[in-house]
Amino acid sequence: MPSKLTDRLKRILDEDRKVLSPQSERDLRKKLAAVLSQYFPIDQRKLHIRVVRTNYQTSYELTAEMPIKKSELDKEK
Amino acid sequence: MGQIIVFTSGKGGVGKSTLVANIGTSIALAKKRVVVIDMDIGLRNLDMIIGLERKVKANIVDLTKNLCTLDDALVYDKRTQNYLALIAASQSDLKKDINLFKFHKVLNDLEEIFDYIIIDSPAGIEEGFNKSVFFAKKAIVVVNPEISSIRDADRVLALLENHRIKKEIFLLINRYRKDLSQRSYYISATEIIDLLHVPCIGIISEDERVLRQNNSGVPFVYQSSFSVSTEVKDVTDKIVGKTKSIKRNAPPSKSIWEKMKKNSI
Ligand SMILES: Nc1ncnc2c1ncn2[C@@H]1O[C@H](COP(=O)(O)OP(=O)(O)OP(=O)(O)O)[C@@H](O)[C@H]1O
Numbered sequence: 534m535p536s537k538l539t540d541r542l543k544r545i546l547d548e549d550r551k552v553l554s555p556q557s558e559r560d561l562r563k564k565l566a567a568v569l570s571q572y573f574p575i576d577q578r579k580l581h582i583r584v585v586r587t588n589y590q591t592s593y594e595l596t597a598e599m600p601i602k603k604s605e606l607d608k609e610k
Numbered sequence: 611m612g613q614i615i616v617f618t619s620g621k622g623g624v625g626k627s628t629l630v631a632n633i634g635t636s637i638a639l640a641k642k643r644v645v646v647i648d649m650d651i652g653l654r655n656l657d658m659i660i661g662l663e664r665k666v667k668a669n670i671v672d673l674t675k676n677l678c679t680l681d682d683a684l685v686y687d688k689r690t691q692n693y694l695a696l697i698a699a700s701q702s703d704l705k706k707d708i709n710l711f712k713f714h715k716v717l718n719d720l721e722e723i724f725d726y727i728i729i730d731s732p733a734g735i736e737e738g739f740n741k742s743v744f745f746a747k748k749a750i751v752v753v754n755p756e757i758s759s760i761r762d763a764d765r766v767l768a769l770l771e772n773h774r775i776k777k778e779i780f781l782l783i784n785r786y787r788k789d790l791s792q793r794s795y796y797i798s799a800t801e802i803i804d805l806l807h808v809p810c811i812g813i814i815s816e817d818e819r820v821l822r823q824n825n826s827g828v829p830f831v832y833q834s835s836f837s838v839s840t841e842v843k844d845v846t847d848k849i850v851g852k853t854k855s856i857k858r859n860a861p862p863s864k865s866i867w868e869k870m871k872k873n874s875i
């Protein structure tokens with residue numbers, strides 16, 4: 534189980550490996566939000582993305598947290 | 611043709627020279643021809659750790675400047691029946707005094723004579739580091755279970771993986787305290803491997819007798835009863851191809867230590 538310490542270290546390493554400037558990241562987030570919302574009932578304003586370089590030069594990794602719209606969740610209830 | 615291996619770390623004082631001295635000796639005791647090169651120009655140490663300082667007559671800078679012959683610069687270790695040789699660093703020059711092209715030529719000559727050419731890199735990621743890692747085909751990144759060392763190792767790994775000469779890269783965890791591995795303030799070997807995503811070639815325990823051996827100029831591998839000696843021997847077996855390393859992204863497992871010891875992965 535990852536400890537608080539490894540979580541902290543992971544955050545530091547992720548930050549070090551970051552590949553986009555804050556401006557580009559905001560821009561990408563906005564564009565992705567527009568595309569993703571065509572496929573998922575998501576709350577565009579709450580989309581959270583993270584781009585890091587994993588395994589160094591071999592690949593980028595994009596993770597997105599896509600909170601579902603509240604209205605959709607209410608429907609499911 | 612010899613294999614060029616560099617030991618590097620980013621952060622200083624993690625045990626590169628200690629491990630080069632001991633792994634070099636251990637490879638030599640396995641009857642492979644090995645030369646260890648101290649590239650910490652200006653801060654020469656490897657000769658002392660191995661206990662050969664009195665025999666050093668010339669150094670790597672002299673060699674790259676054609677001020678001496680290869681024979682002048684090579685110091686052989688009798689205790690290993692001369693299977694181990696050392697090329698010392700210069701104590702009076704600077705890192706910039708090594709010409710990369712000339713260094714390449716020296717390495718080419720050494721590749722003809724030795725099975726393994728092991729380079730002890732200086733700390734940092736500047737000139738000395740760059741020259742040390744440049745021609746290596748295998749890089750061993752020494753890391754301590756400590757956040758600053760892991761962060762620096764991560765930075766070095768990125769530089770190595772982006773290098774224009776492709777390298778096989780491994781982690782070597784040093785000064786490990788297995789007894790602390792479950793503590794919340796300690797970073798376990800499994801966590802280090804998971805964070806850095808690089809195969810691990812070995813785990814060497816923290817042992818205060820390492821300091822004693824370093825100070826006496828007798829590499830600790832000669833003390834076969836020490837568990838650090840067995841751990842170094844395991845790394846040696848992997849370098850000379852007898853066993854494999856723990857794979858990249860190995861699934862977290864409590865028995866990682868046991869696996870390393872049994873060389874089963
Ligand atoms: N496994 C170990 N257990 C205990 N002490 C160790 C161990 N490995 C290394 N040391 C100690 O750590 C210190 C630093 O070791 P060493 O000089 O080999 O590091 P280094 O990475 O080469 O340093 P530098 O970056 O300055 O070249 C020494 O005092 C050495 O005795």
Ligand SMILES: [Mg+2]
Pocket residue numbers: 626627628650655730731732
């Ligand atoms: Mg050193």
